[in-house]
Amino acid sequence: MDTHKHYWEDFNVGDTAPMGERRLEAAEMVAFAKAFDPQPFHVDEAAARESMYGGLIASGWHTAALCMRLIVALLGPGSGSLGSPGVDELRWLKPVRPGDELSVRVEVLEAIPSRSKPDRGLVKLRYTMRNQDGDDVMTMIALGLVLRRA
16 A cells, blocks of 8 residues: 555555554653553553553553554655544553553555445545554554545
C-alpha cells in the first residue's frame, strides 16, 4: 500500500505499510493514565512494582490512542478518510513499559465499495503495534470509511 495515496482505490487487499514509530516515556504514560485510566499500575511506580506487572505499564487505551495518532500523522490532511464506524477487535498482548519504542504496521484485509453511496468505500484494516524487541504489544482490526476518487 502506497501511504502517499489516500483514496479507497489505493487500498489493495494484502498490502502492508509502516505507519510510524514513537517512544513512550513514563511521564506521558502517567499523565494519560491519571486523566483516563487511573489504575495503580499505570499511575504509581511503587504500587506498579508490587503488582503482577512488576513495574509501571501504559494504559491499553493509551497505546490504542497512540496508534491512532501515528495513523493520522502519516495520512495527513490530504487523506480521504471519512472516519470510522468502529473497531471489530482490539487486543493488548504485552505490557508497554516506559522507554518502549513502538511502531505500527497496517495490513489491508478488505476493501468494499459502498452500494448506497458511490463516492466512498469501506476498508477493513489490521494494525499491529510492536515494541523495540519485535514483540507484538497490540493488535486492532478497524473499519474505515474512505472517499473514492472523483
